[in-house]
Amino acid sequence: MTETADQLLSHTIPDCQWISQNSSNSSSMTSTYPQFPDNVKEWIEFFQNVKLKQYPILGGQFPIFPTEEGSLRVKGEAKTRFYTNVLLPVNTLLQQEKQEARFCQASPEFLGHFDFILCTKDSTVAKMPLEIETCHNLNLCGHNLWKIYRCADSSQITDPNFKFEKKILSQIFFEMACNGLHYGILSNYNDTYFLKREETSPTTLYVTRVIQSNDVDPTLRECVYYISQLAINDNTSNILDLIMLDNYSSNYSDNSDVSDNPDYLDDDYPLRKTGNSKKIVTSSSKGITKPVMHINKKKKKKH
Secondary structure: OEEOHHHHHHOOOOOOOEOOOOOOOOOOOOOOOOOOOOEEEEOOOHHHHHHHOOOOOOOOOEEOOOOOOOOEOOHHHHHHHHHHHHHHHHHHHHOOOOOOOEEEOOOOOOOOOOOEEEEEOOOOEEEEEEEEOOOOOOEOOOOOHHHHHHOOOHHHOOOOOOEOOHHHHHHHHHHHHOOOOOEEEEEOOOEEEEEEEEOOEEEEEEEOOOEEOOOOOOOHHHHHHHHHHHHHOOOOOOEEEEOOOHHHHHHHOOOOOOOOOHHHHOOOOOOOOOOOOOOOOOOOOOOOOOOOOOEEEEOOOOO
């Protein structure tokens, strides 16, 4: 059996229940990322633009992809489920286009840790990072991400299921900024957020309201396809060339087991590293500096 591209994207995916754990799993995040972004705002027009279908949908017939259901316990299960139910069908459409783009798990040009990366040209040109978190680290319980990030004291939220750590957002913003990329995706499988940064305000991150796995008009697949088109057709900007300091080398390990730091819940949390002078200088930031690590300017070719 086959279906059109429009039908393929219009399917919702199963809502999968996360199984509670006795302690949060911080292994999915590196221990320290730059104190980015300075500001987080709502990406207001995103969903309306998805509905307008600004990018043409391919003609022809495509296979019907079965979806996987079942509960989730760890990040690896969420990654597999997201790839099977969302990325694999979207990849089928993207690879039919002239850029031959696809989501993969490796890119030689990409700086930093990521779960999936949208690439073009046989996976050699990185276009957009996608980070998967567990519900034990990211569960806003209906709160908007841009409001939570600006909140001075998240402990005022009494819902016991609420989980949020600022370093999650810092990580994906770092990956976008240090690779000259303007778009990103953050998800715990059931809840997904779409991200954008602009050259005119390089330390501001725009984030959508949540879209859930079983939402319609638009569906999660439609949103992923739309932002993929934005990223594919975007010209990368000047990137940040990271000079790795000795006491930061472990921060990019997939096996980081550093416990969660409550300082990340404060808007102006201090970076608790000593022994080195650290700052960021970006080629497009117009002198903006941050007390984290030294960055050299390095231009990335436009693709």
